[in-house]
Amino acid sequence: MKILVTGTAGQVVRSLAERAVDLPGVQLSAIGRPQLDLSDRKSVIASIVSAKPDVVVSAAAYTAVDRAEDEPERAFAVNVAGASAVAEAAELIGAPVIHLSTDYVFAGDDPKPYREQAETGPKTVYGMTKCEGERAVAQSNPRHVILRTSWVYSPFGKNFVRTMLTLARDRNAIPVVSDQWGNPTSALDLADGILQIASNLGAGQFGIYHLAGAGDTNWADFARHVFAVSRTHGGPFADVTDVATSEYPAKARRPAFSRLCSEKASVVFGVQPRHWQTSTETVVRRLLAQDFHNGG
Ligand SMILES: NC(=O)C1=CN([C@@H]2O[C@H](COP(=O)(O)OP(=O)(O)OC[C@H]3O[C@@H](n4cnc5c(N)ncnc54)[C@H](OP(=O)(O)O)[C@@H]3O)[C@@H](O)[C@H]2O)C=CC1
Ligand SMILES: Cc1cn([C@H]2C[C@H](O)[C@@H](COP(=O)(O)OP(=O)(O)O[C@H]3O[C@@H](C)C(=O)[C@@H](O)[C@H]3O)O2)c(=O)[nH]c1=O
Numbered sequence: 001m002k003i004l005v006t007g008t009a010g011q012v013v014r015s016l017a018e019r020a021v022d023l024p025g026v027q028l029s030a031i032g033r034p035q036l037d038l039s040d041r042k043s044v045i046a047s048i049v050s051a052k053p054d055v056v057v058s059a060a061a062y063t064a065v066d067r068a069e070d071e072p073e074r075a076f077a078v079n080v081a082g083a084s085a086v087a088e089a090a091e092l093i094g095a096p097v098i099h100l101s102t103d104y105v106f107a108g109d110d111p112k113p114y115r116e117q118a119e120t121g122p123k124t125v126y127g128m129t130k131c132e133g134e135r136a137v138a139q140s141n142p143r144h145v146i147l148r149t150s151w152v153y154s155p156f157g158k159n160f161v162r163t164m165l166t167l168a169r170d171r172n173a174i175p176v177v178s179d180q181w182g183n184p185t186s187a188l189d190l191a192d193g194i195l196q197i198a199s200n201l202g203a204g205q206f207g208i209y210h211l212a213g214a215g216d217t218n219w220a221d222f223a224r225h226v227f228a229v230s231r232t233h234g235g236p237f238a239d240v241t242d243v244a245t246s247e248y249p250a251k252a253r254r255p256a257f258s259r260l261c262s263e264k265a266s267v268v269f270g271v272q273p274r275h276w277q278t279s280t281e282t283v284v285r286r287l288l289a290q291d292f293h294n295g296g
């Protein structure tokens with residue numbers, strides 16, 4: 001099976017590349033700028049059609065949540081028109097598309113884990129673009145899996161875990177918001193789930209799914225866990241001070257509650273992400289070995 005993933009440097013792309021290596025019968029390739037530029041429809045269609053994969057994973061996106069508030073046109077071009085072009089290209093070659101989306105499509109005022117059919121109501125520009133992107137993907141290719149995940153971290157790229165470890169090198173105390181709740185998700189676990197879905201995808205299974213790390217937390221407790229693991233392995237750590245969202249300066253207003261219920265993906269595809277604390281341990285240890293030259 002030939003899987004084509006959009007983007008080259010992203011956390012999910014790099015995790016997929018790593019996890020697909022050991023899978024017999026799976027050939028995974030990644031394609032990004034300049035050959036495939038989501039803001040240039042022709043480049044998207046041409047590069048996907050000529051690669052002729054069996055499945056397309058649409059993982060590239062505009063992900064800068066605060067910056068999107070200042071440049072909504074760019075974010076919409078990439079996350080709506082770009083995502084739609086990826087799905088359309090897949091449809092042209094008869095391939096299904098697995099499209100990544102986010103917990104930020106929800107308003108976040110419901111503390112219960114969101115199920116797939118729950119009403120969306122994004123409060124940020126990023127969330128609005130991803131929400132409209134979902135609709136565009138569904139319209140462009142009936143054979144779609146829209147996979148919403150959340151709070152993604154990994155040994156690759158920019159993410160909260162790496163940011164916390166970097167900040168702790170120069171600071172003893174770090175204020176972190178404690179009133180936003182969600183499910184941290186390791187991109188490595190997510191990659192395993194995506195590969196399992198890609199291999200078992202059949203008629204009757206298309207639609208929207210949630211796939212996020214097991215267990216929930218808030219950003220402050222997430223940071224505390226990162227530092228507890230790091231400290232055990234001789235890495236940087238800091239005291240975490242709880243702050244309220246209202247006290248933390250940010251352009252985009254994140255949802256207070258964006259827990260996702262991943263039961264449907266577990267029932268239909270048998271995917272079961274690990275607990276966020278277990279996976280955080282794996283990722284922190286890799287980051288310490290890679291970036292901080294200790295632990296490992
Ligand atoms: N990160 C998170 O916390 C979450 C992410 N998601 C979703 O999961 C998916 C993957 O996220 P993640 O891997 O973390 O993203 P990253 O921010 O790590 O990477 C984004 C990727 O998109 C590519 N990209 C951005 N703009 C373009 C463009 N115009 N043309 C082609 N490629 C482009 C980047 O390419 P380049 O390397 O060239 O910049 C990069 O490869 C996205 O759809 C995101 O919305 C969902 C929930 C949480
Ligand atoms: C760096 C930092 C962040 N924070 C807060 C800001 C924010 O509310 C929260 C997380 O910060 P981030 O910048 O990682 O958050 P953010 O970029 O909003 O993360 C989101 O990214 C997009 C792509 C998604 O799809 C979401 O699922 C989610 O993962 O922590 C602190 O309180 N203190 C800090 O020192």
Ligand SMILES: [Mg+2]
Nearest residue numbers: 063064065066
């Ligand atoms: Mg961010």
